Amino acid sequence: MRNNCYxxxxxGGTKIAAALFSAGGxxxxxxxxxxxxxxxxxxxxLMKILIRSLQxxxxxxxxxxxxxxxxxxxxxxxxxxxxxxxxxxxxxxYPLLRELRAEFGDTAAIxxxxxxxxCILAETWLGAAQGCRNAIFVAVGTxxxxxxxxxxxxxxxxxxxxxxxxxxALQRPYEEKYDACGxxxxxxxxxxxxxxxxxxxxxxxxxxxxxxxxxxxAEDVFSAYRKDDPVARETxxxxxxxxxxxxANYVSLFNPEKVIFGGGVFGPAGQFLPRIIREAxxxxxxxxxxxxxxxxxxxxxxxxxFGAGRLAILQEKKETS
Amino acid sequence: MRNNCYxxxxxGGTKIAAALFSAGGxxxxxxxxxxxxxxxxxxxxLMKILIRSLQxxxxxxxxxxxxxxxxxxxxxxxxxxxxxxxxxxxxxxYPLLRELRAEFGDTAAIxxxxxxxxCILAETWLGAAQGCRNAIFVAVGTxxxxxxxxxxxxxxxxxxxxxxxxxxALQRPYEEKYDACGxxxxxxxxxxxxxxxxxxxxxxxxxxxxxxxxxxxAEDVFSAYRKDDPVARETxxxxxxxxxxxxANYVSLFNPEKVIFGGGVFGPAGQFLPRIIREAxxxxxxxxxxxxxxxxxxxxxxxxxFGAGRLAILQEKKETS
Numbered sequence: 001m002r003n004n005c006y007x008x009x010x011x012g013g014t015k016i017a018a019a020l021f022s023a024g025g026x027x028x029x030x031x032x033x034x035x036x037x038x039x040x041x042x043x044x045x046l047m048k049i050l051i052r053s054l055q056x057x058x059x060x061x062x063x064x065x066x067x068x069x070x071x072x073x074x075x076x077x078x079x080x081x082x083x084x085x086x087x088x089x090x091x092x093x094y095p096l097l098r099e100l101r102a103e104f105g106d107t108a109a110i111x112x113x114x115x116x117x118x119c120i121l122a123e124t125w126l127g128a129a130q131g132c133r134n135a136i137f138v139a140v141g142t143x144x145x146x147x148x149x150x151x152x153x154x155x156x157x158x159x160x161x162x163x164x165x166x167x168x169a170l171q172r173p174y175e176e177k178y179d180a181c182g183x184x185x186x187x188x189x190x191x192x193x194x195x196x197x198x199x200x201x202x203x204x205x206x207x208x209x210x211x212x213x214x215x216x217x218a219e220d221v222f223s224a225y226r227k228d229d230p231v232a233r234e235t236x237x238x239x240x241x242x243x244x245x246x247x248a249n250y251v252s253l254f255n256p257e258k259v260i261f262g263g264g265v266f267g268p269a270g271q272f273l274p275r276i277i278r279e280a281x282x283x284x285x286x287x288x289x290x291x292x293x294x295x296x297x298x299x300x301x302x303x304x305x306f307g308a309g310r311l312a313i314l315q316e317k318k319e320t321s
Numbered sequence: 322m323r324n325n326c327y328x329x330x331x332x333g334g335t336k337i338a339a340a341l342f343s344a345g346g347x348x349x350x351x352x353x354x355x356x357x358x359x360x361x362x363x364x365x366x367l368m369k370i371l372i373r374s375l376q377x378x379x380x381x382x383x384x385x386x387x388x389x390x391x392x393x394x395x396x397x398x399x400x401x402x403x404x405x406x407x408x409x410x411x412x413x414x415y416p417l418l419r420e421l422r423a424e425f426g427d428t429a430a431i432x433x434x435x436x437x438x439x440c441i442l443a444e445t446w447l448g449a450a451q452g453c454r455n456a457i458f459v460a461v462g463t464x465x466x467x468x469x470x471x472x473x474x475x476x477x478x479x480x481x482x483x484x485x486x487x488x489x490a491l492q493r494p495y496e497e498k499y500d501a502c503g504x505x506x507x508x509x510x511x512x513x514x515x516x517x518x519x520x521x522x523x524x525x526x527x528x529x530x531x532x533x534x535x536x537x538x539a540e541d542v543f544s545a546y547r548k549d550d551p552v553a554r555e556t557x558x559x560x561x562x563x564x565x566x567x568x569a570n571y572v573s574l575f576n577p578e579k580v581i582f583g584g585g586v587f588g589p590a591g592q593f594l595p596r597i598i599r600e601a602x603x604x605x606x607x608x609x610x611x612x613x614x615x616x617x618x619x620x621x622x623x624x625x626x627f628g629a630g631r632l633a634i635l636q637e638k639k640e641t642s
Contacts, residue, residue, distance in 0.1 A: 132479075133479070134478050134479045146574070150472075150476055151474065151476075151477065153472065155471055155575070156472065156576070157455050157575055157576020157577065157609070158453075158454070158455045158576050158577060158578040158612050158613070159576055159608065159609065161606065161608055161609055161612075162455075162574065162575055162576040163574065163576075164573040164574070164576070164609060165573060165574060166573075167569070167573035167609075168569075168570050168573055168574070169491060169566035169569050169570055169604040170490060170491065170493070171491075171492055171493045172562065172566070173562075174603045174604060178603075182573065182604070182606065183604065241493065241494075245490035245493070248488070248490050249489050249570065252485040252486060252487075252488035252489055252503065253467070253469070253484065253485070253489070254476070254483055255477070255478025255479050255480055255481070255482045255484075255485070256478065256479060257479040282499075283490040283495060283499070283503070283504065284488060285482065285485035285488040285503065287480065287482055288478070288480070288482055291480045291482075292479075
């Protein structure tokens, strides 16, 4: 009997990563292609090339390809299989599932899901949330999103857009600047860290440190923090407070077993975890906070890729059960 | 063939209400008993008397009693069937399910659930959430709790205490006064409305209106609002803002189809619904807010009782399926 294998594809704004997985989660081979601005059916064509190449690898190794899972940086509409990804041109209700099924539907089960969903799936499979039925992955990168597992299943909501935690209202009054991305994300995403630092630097008369310039990035704030810059210190004081409030709200509403921070910012913000936990303890439902473990992802940048592999396995089981 | 019937029991802090339901949700007969401070096994004994009386009614009418559902003002631990209800003395991990099964387990399926869960169940059965798979019932009374339906199932969380929305962090900085009940509940529950009014009255030099006294109740604030009292106006301005932020956070996290306000405060706060919706629109994920309908309960004070009846029906189906 041949061993089963599965393809996982992680689509980002700049590249597509792909891996061939064993059922146990080992990566048998992997490959990456740069998008270089490609969108629409060109981006889908690049994805198909990657899949074909892994398909051929599987055939050469005499492995049985059973499923293909795709991770998308945006929204997947589960009724249609269409996708919306703001960073890939032309992927606005793009019929990705239909396209992939036309070529690969006879050989393997195919499933597409959002990066949020893939990250929490990956954590339950190989990461910090193994064995959990109620857990939340908070992805803090350019923006902020959450993958939410409720009683063993991904929370999708009425229109497949649950987990838009960047829009959480955490401090009053409302300001127009929140319009584009929401209050929490405005201050506490990667871009938000830079915005918060710029606002604080501007308000500090006489400050002429490294964060007084324009076009700040989150990296600049982390770097200034390492040099004990007062604006960077105040920025993280502020942002850590918001991360703690967010965790508290997840705990009070969802009563999860784990809250896991990941994304590009965690990363370097991992050093703040004890302070985030302290902030969360202040606000959260007091029994719920004793039942949760607040952790950092152990999968790093590969959470989406592993999640796509897991999707493929779950979809195969679904279609053959 | 005899018609089926079901018993629903709604346990409050001061009384136990009971009804015999048809499968379609008609109340065939109902009864109430005052607790008068009874707790522990005395409270359970009063509940058993009510159940026996309805059992006899069913027998007289030649109805087949299939299920008993119990609504508890607190937490139900689903593994043990034990209950915790802060307003009933001695119901601190009290083995209610075991007690009821000992007497009625042979005749009917029995299920116990929290008032939060019962209220959202009632709404999906006979109220504003019929046909919904993703909906939230916000019960604003002495405290604030939420019954949350995710993909057709009640959200329970890891330790059966999900929905503790009164603990939501909505404004900074943290203040010690939130310790006992959480930030949202501190200002925006029934008791919170009175607290907010008292704080505002105290801060207004020269104010000597109806809200300048001590021992305010929410009713006093509603009554002063009808007379256009400035402290009452400012109180509701404040509280409406928080209710709107809470709705926004449900929308962004859960992407529900309905958010339904109920509990003793809605009731009189129903007049503010358009303003709550306006506030929610400011903060919420902009697509999610177009997919949700924000409404008032149509079941009034009977939501818990109807929910208990629904529990009984669902439990029967579960045990016979």
